[in-house]
Amino acid sequence: MERVAVIDFETTGLSPGHGDRATEIAAVLVEDGKVVARYQSLMNAGMRIPAFITGLTGISDAMVRSAPPAAKVMREVANFVGDTPLVAHNASFDKKFWDAELALIERVRAQEFACSMLVARRLFPQAPSHKLGVLIEFTSLPVAGAYHRALADAEMAASLLVRMEAEICRRYQVADVTHALLRDIQGRPKHALDDCLERYQQTRT
DNA sequence: TGCCAGGCCCTCTTTAGGGCCTT
Numbered sequence: 001m002e003r004v005a006v007i008d009f010e011t012t013g014l015s016p017g018h019g020d021r022a023t024e025i026a027a028v029l030v031e032d033g034k035v036v037a038r039y040q041s042l043m044n045a046g047m048r049i050p051a052f053i054t055g056l057t058g059i060s061d062a063m064v065r066s067a068p069p070a071a072k073v074m075r076e077v078a079n080f081v082g083d084t085p086l087v088a089h090n091a092s093f094d095k096k097f098w099d100a101e102l103a104l105i106e107r108v109r110a111q112e113f114a115c116s117m118l119v120a121r122r123l124f125p126q127a128p129s130h131k132l133g134v135l136i137e138f139t140s141l142p143v144a145g146a147y148h149r150a151l152a153d154a155e156m157a158a159s160l161l162v163r164m165e166a167e168i169c170r171r172y173q174v175a176d177v178t179h180a181l182l183r184d185i186q187g188r189p190k191h192a193l194d195d196c197l198e199r200y201q202q203t204r205t
Numbered sequence: 206t207g208c209c210a211g212g213c214c215c216t217c218t219t220t221a222g223g224g225c226c227t228t
Contacts (some may be wrong), residue, residue: 011228015210020228053228093211093227117226118213140213148228189214 001165003031004114005081007088008154009097010057012047016100021045022070023059023075024152029084033162039080040151040175042067057148074101082112085179089132089157091115114179116161118186122193123164132156139163172197174204 007027013020026040044067054060067073088094092112094118097124099109120130127138133156141159145152166179168185174197181200188196 009228013209014228016207017211020210023228048227056228088227090212090225091228093210096211097228115213121225129225184211186213 001030001033002179003029003036003084004087004161004179005029005084006110006116006154006158007077007081007094007098008085008150008157009094010053010059010148010150011097012053014093016096019047020097021047022074022097022101023047023064024056024150025073026154027077028083028151028158029081029152030087030158030161033165035155035158037080038151038155039077040154041073041076043073044068045070055149058146058200059149060135064133065075070101071105074105074107078102078105078107085111087116087157087161087179087182088113089115089153089160090117110175112183114182115186116157116164119164119182120160122185122188124151130159135160154202168197172201174201176204 005027009022010024011020011022022043022045024042028035029037036093042063044064049059049061049064095113100108107128117130120135124138128134132153136143141163168177185193185196
């Protein structure tokens with residue numbers, strides 16, 4: 001697969017449209033099934049962190065207060081990933097924050113997102129749930145660190161992605177899985193996975 | 206003061222409702 005960047009945000013809440021901001025970002029570059037580079041930073045957006053979020057993530061007001069400004073971190077991580085295609089677990093969430101935080105530094109996203117959760121729902125419909133942690137356990141992948149910290153979650157989403165690529169190659173006898181194919185799979189009705197991959201096979205032979 | 210997401214996907218559907226998933 002071509003190089004992709006798997007990203008994960010920790011935030012003060014669920015919606016940048018209602019004033020929520022990022023508190024931490026991680027991005028890992030995945031190439032040939034391996035993580036080849038990592039970026040991770042807490043970021044200070046000047047927001048109080050709700051107690052519930054501190055309980056969930058372990059990220060406190062004190063940690064964020066001593067972190068670099070959000071604008072500096074977003075410039076760094078945007079430069080780090082460049083125009084590499086993006087992947088996130090439940091990408092609709094990370095896409096909202098990526099676009100919102102970039103807009104604050106007057107930058108615009110240059111690439112598409114693919115969603116590891118939507119692909120997993122199609123590839124592993126029998127999984128007990130499609131939360132990242134459950135899928136890591138379901139696929140017997142190693143836990144990379146504390147859940148709900150950006151780098152650990154990005155690393156685990158990356159390993160899940162690599163596992164799913166291998167599964168697609170094995171199950172459908174294709175040699176390569178592109179970012180475009182992931183987006184094709186996630187955009188199709190769940191029952192149409194076989195149809196999608198059959199057509200992909202035809203384009204590669 | 207108190208409110209507060211939204212896209213996906215199933216079904217007892219499509220003139221809708223509710224669970225899942227992210228923090």
